Amino acid sequence: MQAYFLRPRHCVFTIPEELRSFFLNDRSLLGELFYSVRDAILYMFSKMNKIENFTPGFVCVLHSFGRDLKWNPHIHALISEGGAGNITPWRIVKHFDYTFLRNSFRKVLLNRMSKHIGPSFKKVKNEMYTKHSNGFYVRVKPNSCTPDKTIKYITRYICRPVIAASRIDKYDGYSVTFHYSRHEDDALVTETVPLLVFIKRLIVHIPENISKSFDTMEFMQNITSKKKISENAFPVRNVGSYVPYLIWKQSILLTFGYDPLRCPKCGTSMLVLEV
Structure with a gap:
């Protein structure tokens, strides 16, 4: 079991551009983003065998910016390639249901946002199902690097600045020139923006005092009396209720x-x- 717990799958959960402003104007929605990712992952493992109700272990890290420094909140998750069941101590899981994760993540997130925002969100919610009929983007491809490199890559996101000084090419007192590798095709892009625009792109990512950038979820459980999934069942801070x-x-x-x-x-x- 330990060998596969230490072989996590690096997954990325991304929200559509049309929804990003909601999370910018109300930072408490970022908490709903964490819960939505959690629920989607747990539902995927649970549906493999409803009697076993397999539970994986995973760590979620919030990343609020894209490579162009613009506001783009998304979750990086390290998910164990296996889960503990009600009867079976541990089952290896190599196949992650990509289609299910996309649709489940869309459904859970939109429902949570609708409950949080209220009736005014109904129109946007309906539009999201139409525009994103295949669900919200989730990257679940198997890792191409070793587990230790994957973990080091994720831990960088916890304290990583919005931009490294090495990516700033020029500052003339009025504008800033920086570069980045475009995510879609990995092409090198150089961008020059006014100083105030550059500063605005940076400060929008300063977290509020009550916010958090990562959360951990627990896979250990009492296999003889496992409880149903609830709002606070899986964070490590409540691990005592489970094991x-x-x-x-x-x-x-x-x-x-x-x-x-x-x-x-x-x-x-x-x-x-x-x-």
Whole structure:
């Protein structure tokens, strides 16, 4: 089981350009984006066998900008190529249902946005089903690099700046010239924009104090009495509701070689106050 938990699939969940302004004007919708990705992943694994209701492990990272620095919120997810079931301790899953993920992600996200925004969103919601009849874009291709490189690639997104200094080619006091590789064809693009436009593209990505850029989901569970999917069933902060913490502690220790309950600063063992 450990070998395949350490072989995550790197997936990217992207929202259409027509919806991006909603997330810019109301940053709390970014939380709905996290939950929508979570639900789509869990539904895909669960439908493989409803009795087993397989649960994967995954880490989600929010990325708010595209290569051109414009507002483009999307989620990078590392998903284990396998899941734990109600009966089977672990089943390897190599095939990710691309079509199902696209349609499920579209449905869940639009429903959550509709509930959050209200009746005024109904027209936009209907238009999204018409314009994006094949669902919202989800990249689920198998990784072409080793697991450690994939994990390092994702961790960069947690603290990565909007643009590296090496991509800024020129500044003359009035405008800024920078370059990037276009996502569609990997072609090199050079763009020159007024200074204030450049600054605006940067500061729009400054997160609010209450926001978060990543979330972790747990695959461990009590296989004899697994609960149904609920709003707070899978974040690690609520792992106690799913698995005895000692089993969780031992699994982390065996898999990653460190005690998750030991304080990295003082070395003392922390106590689980709430399960």
